[in-house]
Amino acid sequence: MRYSGFRVLKEALTGHRGWGPAWRDPEPQSDYDYVIIGGGGHGLATAYYLAKEYKQSRVAVLEKGWIGGGNVGRNTTIVRSNYLLDGNEPFYEFSLKLWEGLEQDLNYNAMMSQRGIINLMHSDAQRDAYIRRGNSMILHGADAELLNQKQVLEKYPFLNVKNARFPVMGGLLQARAGTARHDAVAWGYARGADQRGVDIIQNCEVTGLRIENGKVLGVETSRGYIGAKKVGSCVAGSSSKVMAYAGMRLPIESHVLQAFVSEGLKPVLPGVITFGAGHFYCSQSDKGGLVFGGNIDGYNSYAQRGNLPVVEDVIEEAIAMFPMLGRARLLRSWGGIMDMSMDGSPIIDKTHIDGLYFNGGWCYGGFKATPASGFCYAHLLATDTPHETATAFRLDRFRTGNVIDEKGSGAQPNLH
Amino acid sequence: MSQVNRLDGGLIDRSETYSFRFDSTYHKGHKGDTLASALLANGVRLMGRSFKYHRPRGPMTAGSEEPNAIVELREGARKEPNTRATTAELYDGLRAASQNRWPSLAFDAMEINDLLSNFFAAGFYYKTFMWPAAFWEKVYEPIIRRAAGLGSLSSQDDPDDYDKGFLHCDLLIIGGGPAGLAAALTAGESGARVILCDEDFLIGGRLNFETYDVGGQSGAAWAAETVARLQTMPNVRVMPRTTVIGAFDHGIYGAVERVSDHLPVPQEGKPRQILWRITSTRAILCAGATERPIVFENNDRPGIMQASAIRAYANRWAVTPAQQVAIFTNNDDGHRTASDLVSKGVEVVSVIDTRQDALISTDYDVIAGGVIDQTWGRLGLKQIEVKMPKGGIRRIKCGALGVSGGWNPNVHLTCHQRGRPVWDEALSAFVPGGALPPGMTVAGAANGVFSTHGALNSGAETAKAALSDLGMTSKAPTLPDAEDTPVRITPFWHVKSAKRAWVDQQNDVTAKDIKLAHQENFRSVEHLKRYTTLGMATDQGKTSNVAGLAIMAEVAGKAIPEVGTTMFRPPYAPTAMGVFAGRAWGKDVRPTRLTPSHKWAEEQGAVFTESGLWLRAQWYPKAGETHWRESCDREVLQTRKSVGVCDVTSLGKIDVQGADAATFLNLVYCNGMAKIPVGKVRYGLMLREDGFVMDDGTAARLAEDHFVVTTTTANAVGVYRHMEFVRQCLCPDMDVQLISTTEAWAQFAVAGPNSRALLRKIVDPGVDLSNDAFPFMACAEVTICGGLRARLFRISFSGELAYEIAVPTRYGDALIRRLMTAGEEFDVVPYGLEALNVMRIEKGHVTANELNGTTTALNLGMGRMVSKTKDSIGSVLSERPGMNEEDALKLVGLKPVDLSNNVPAGAHLLTKGAKVTATNDQGYVTSACYSPNLGHHIALGFLKSGDSRIGEVIRLVSPLTGVDHEVEVVSAHFLDPEGERLRA
Amino acid sequence: MIINHPILGPRDSSEFVYLGDATLLKRPDWQAEDAAEQFYDYLHTRDNPAGLHRELWYHEQGDRSWLVVTRDTVTHEITKVELARDVARTGGSA
């Protein structure tokens, strides 16, 4: 069923009896051409693009719980392509372009809202680094602008510059960046994939991989064995668990990242803004809640919850930027499991096992990557060659030394 | 009309009358009132508007679970949006305003949404607003954003202070109702260190809301007496106005004490609130229970409340929301409200009990087996319509309706470590279950024990158990007699209706929305929540989640536990963000570190800049200098011409001693350190284990077994940590001792042709500073100014004949003053970071800009320093092919072809004439400056195969800043490449 | 979190700095035949268990001891804390 303003009107007048399920709940078939493990944003997007771009229909997405229940349903919804390194920027810019047409493509309003992101800068050295990054973005065909303090204040008049501990010299703006309604992204991809024949199977946990002489045959699940020509793991957060079924050890640690939302408030923040003298990012949702986050807690964890010190740290930076927020209230916090890779960049690659593919290591940048990750993973699964924008995301880059280290903090996941 | 609905009795202090204002109207209330109770006393039921449909709303509860009565409290910079009128303590002169309405609360133009509600069904926005694409940001979203949001912030800085504190105890008791008080009494008398927190300003929980006796006196009196007793115990800390917001790992609880929220403004020096981090060995949750609604058509009108809330207002605050009150209940507890109201002289027009076997009373009319299927009254309840058990309807006039759907234990904190509550059929409620936070037990109503007698006992017993875990013995306190009424409830969740019946009142989620979510396959609890926004409002679904689940279960034909439950996450109640920051805001966000010469530099009018936490002099303007470049150029020229002094104390210094000190440093640095002669300094390059450069610095050997190594300012802490890692984890058997001495020594660079002459006037006679005796890279412990111990290093960052001299920090101020007076004859200048930077760029010395964490020794042109003949951190992985490619980036100098051009840092480098695209990107500029010695701009940068491209003219672009011109690749050593100056 | 320091007793984790898997104690031999492969594996690949995890914490705001903490990554329960130096002396395991 196609969604439209007219349809909404019609249903409104007829008691909404016409709306059907957004996606089916099919029983798993005995085998598929492609089995995607993980019904999160990336997995659902992968299935959608496999069906839409690569005309594959025998595709299943297996989800342990309910779709969109992982990090796509627990993040700060920021979408941007303001990266420095050649290995990253083309991919994220490709992703941003997909975001820009997402609603029309999916016929689902994911509320992609390009209200811009500003990275504040607080020192000469930081300005130099941002200029280098802004130039990289432009060289890669993305947009970037350098703002001085005055220009930043025009957009964010409540920013503390009078008695700031770390002076605000200006910021790097990407105007095309913004936010999207995170749940809707998962639901939109699910609906789109479902309409193209993809089986989305919830409450189906993968418990093992059936591999014989170097080739994958299918997956063992809580709902029985499911055969597959190709299996793609797409379970960022739990990547190590799933790939262990294939005896693989990954350059990844699982860490907890907390995110926060305030009570609903009348608009005060037009777009996304980040603190440069620490690690803090914030935007305001269409419902009025301030959505923000900062550093990961810093220790390996699968607990999906964090601790107090990071909460304090994050909010200290919020108040440092906007002293006015002292009287806003924190409504809710939550914790997600991050696939923290050894250089802070993701992996989309084949494995040494025939027919087994891996997508993970998104650290806490996975949401913005959802469309391109799905697209590039679908491309790899369908063609066995990496997508042109994702050629650097290789598993063996730590062996070869071709790391993609945006932050320059080396092989220590909790520093990225 | 003044306090028309005020009754007799209550726990308010009538001797204190407060005047306050809500919107434009002034009212009177008493000490002990909340804003809500005072407004109700004054006949005000309408206190807010709902989020989506802007429906008129009044208070539904008497506590922190309130969804409707939320207001903007206070004015000006202290305005607090979304404040619950039901918990806001009244004070004299209080000001509050309704929010999210225009132009007024009684007439809100946005109420139009209510008429259009059919179009605004759950999730409608996902299905439209998509055409044309550009309209989302331009048209639809701005309208939505303007409409959305609840209260508004002040747009001024929060003027109040907040504190953070730390408490430790054996036993934390969360909640001061009957269970909590009994637990505190038991533990207190046993001598354990106890902390009792209660979010209310009057401790006692439901004891203050009820009328029955506790040990022959009123529950409130017993609570007051018990609190007084606890307060006399030195081992017990009683904390009212303190909400425990989260249960974190290993017995750590976050608690927020509202120190000053009941005052017009905080007292001088005192915080508004304190965030306590409580470390407790055991904790008992005594958070009580929350009464839940029954869902029926138009159940959201002002005046329709929890039955228990009406009872609380009547008994504690001596207030009734109206003179005629009806009750709608599915359990016996609803009747308690009726009888309490009757005894307070309030007319109970009817008790509608969904049960055929309802209690019968002589005090009020009971309709057994009836339900309410409609209500009237736009701005406040006027009339209800009852569907009679034997068919037919009866309309009853009333101004308030108390609804009792049963009680939900407040299990929230038991879920903070992902424990899942379990369904109790008998209570038809979720009770604590699954994995509770280790060390936490639950007592009283929070554990499903609802009678006062039961709560008192379970509190005492649970405390005894916790204490015996702690190896403490305790005798049960003599507990008072109290009512022990059993729970009698027949689950009844909602009255079916074709129209709208509210489940989540703040977010306007109706039973129909839940049905629609099911119809569209948003059936898992989380999908339901996210699709309909059920439970996502500021009340966090405290009153709506379970009802929502029940309705979903009904639609899905499942049992409630099959549908599942939702997670509760911190904070327990919305918490002012300021309290998490504490004193850390403005200039106090982080500590400030000052150099030993700071005071003197201030006297010179120096301009300072942050370098990490340090404040360092950037330049020293002289009279008449209007631009920093003038000062910087002068400092550079004068230093190179004669002599300059710079405070370099902020560089990290680590004292390395022990028989194996040299061997140790040989492992830590990639170049050879073992064979440094005593009295000599060596430049050292430090790699991370992944082979990239971590830091650089110098190592000075003061004795066979004693080195002092320096780090960059930025990496001082990290390098020390890393060296301790190597010492303890990689070579635990070496004889090496480390300690930081960064702070102990004030260190100054003395640079320039006259530096030796100047130092001769400072260093005590007998120290031979001649080039032969004290050559480049020499170091020694000396005395100066007549016997002060000092360290002298002949090292040079500027490229000049230069020294660094260190004295105990307290003498740093005196030393720089002495250097200045002694240097007058040489026109000595102090120089700041800018001049230091210019001189190091002129010399091609690298710093943080080049050591950016992605560069290798090879990139820096120091590839040969990585010794192949020894083990050192990072040497093996620095060999990886990807880090040693043919066209690897190399450090080069850059000089504009047109000398009037600058060479900005951050610009990218392309081959001459190449198109400006990423594929043509050849490198970037790391550091740039104007060289007063060369008379033009210069820069350092990384360029592919740069070392073999000296003399090549390339294209420099910075599209971001509009720069595009040609530069020549030159050696990074712009000045004195042979190093004659520094060896002079 | 609270880390029960073997010398100082229970201390708040905010006094500590986290590094990662305690296998970092087992630094390979730089002269081994396959040193490159060994160092790659040592520094990069991880078991990353959902369960018991032996990990390195540094008591930076305390006595500057490196500790090996055995902690459950699902519940955060800490079952063992040792001085890294002692563990290192026994070859990084135990």
Place this chain on the structure above:
Amino acid sequence: MHDLAPLHALGGAEARIDTVAGVTLTENMGLALASVSARKGQETACRAHLGELLEGSAPEPGKTVLHDPEASFWMAPDQWMVGAPFGTHEDLAAQLKARFCETASITEQTDAWVCFDMRGDGIEAVMQLCANIDIERMQTGDAVRTVIHYMGVYVLRRDPANWLRILGSRSSAGSLHHALVTAMKAAL
């Protein structure tokens, strides 16, 4: 004798003193400090020397030995801080080197630290707003390293017990002083 005048950590020529509701905070410049780290294999000998110096035994973990003129507290495994009056012991490090010889590495620490003495009833309430230590359980003779508003400090409980000595890094003396005085005003 040299002729360079010392400057107090807070930038004054005299020690700074603040009093709030009977609790006094005093900047104390009269302290010479040096760290003593036992050499490998010399741990026992080093401890013995220290015990001798203190006319007792070397401080155990978390403890300080209050003794005149030299006092000492435990810093790290086989590492102690020794303090003595600055007037008589400005060359403390040299004195200790002579005493410990090859058994220990001695490092001058005098000016690495700013020293505050907080005295009076109510110091516990003040510390509860400063540092995450169980001050109620801290006895005379206890020494703990902790954090006050992002600054690493040592807190020593002296005799009488309403006397705390707080050592913080000298460069951030101003920030530490601000944090302590603010907490005094809030708590007292």
